[in-house]
Amino acid sequence: MDAVLFDMDGVLVDSEEYWVELEEEQVLPEAVGEGVVDDEEITGMNYREIHGYLEEHYGEHLDMGREEFEAYYEDAAEELYHEHAELLEGFEALADDLRDRGVRTAVVSSSPLDWIGIVVDRFGIDEHFDAVVSGNEIDGPSKPEPEVYEIGAAEVGVDPSECIAVEDSENGVEAANRAGMTSVGYRTEINQGMDLSTADHVADGPQELRGLLLELTS
The missing domain is CATH 1.10.150 (DNA polymerase; domain 1)
Incomplete structure (x- = not known):
């Protein structure tokens, strides 16, 4: 990937x-x-x-x-x-490891660009992303429609089949699947009741997510 x-x-x-x-x-x-x-x-x-x-x-x-x-x-x-809001535990180390492997990274969210900008600026993580795709760029409906992920793949210059999408919701997983990506459902204490069964993989917590992403991009 x-x-x-x-x-x-x-x-x-x-x-x-x-x-x-x-x-x-x-x-x-x-x-x-x-x-x-x-x-x-x-x-x-x-x-x-x-x-x-x-x-x-x-x-x-x-x-x-x-x-x-x-x-x-x-x-x-x-x-x-x-x-x-607090940043994903261990994100910067994970992003550095992915960058060392030549893996492209992006934020792909249905949220407005200014909301994403608050997060990126507050935590100083702009350098970790090759692209930021927001709800502002979508012509049609957002997730579960795949357009936002199709734009994300184009922005990082990678075919969707070689992209991993990390999502915590059913709508997000469906959007990633419909875009032809490998979907990773991210399980936390907050979304225990969320049905992530259609994801290709499910990671429970930040450490498991880190291990899975490094395995999939090795």
Whole structure:
């Protein structure tokens, strides 16, 4: 394998815990009512598309306009990425090892570019990536559609069949699979209930992820 593409939320940083809490306790109960939507349905999706998804599938319950809905996420992102999210344990050492092997690396996320920029700048990890692909670059729907990963492969100059995508969600794994990549499901304490069975490999925690990626790129 010649490239490793990292999802951001729930992989590169542990932000998924905070997004899940926000959605479970504030956004979804106010938007559609408590217990109507499972978190797994929307994890990995671009936040701007979630409102449309709720409108399509739960329109009879939806009681929040798009502007108010998106404002929840935009306000939360500033605090979350600046103050709470922590970098994947051992990421910089892993990135150095991958670079030593000639492996290309990228961030491939449905999140907006400015959110990714906060993370990259805060942790000073820009030098570890050959490309950053965000939801801003997608013409159509985000994950589980494969376009964001197809763009990622093109940006690093590697055929999708030679790319590994690291994902923590069902939508992300499906996007990677549909793009023709080797998918790695990343299991954490937060996504224990997530069905990652369609991933080619599953790694439980940062140490197992490191070992698997080094094995696949050896």
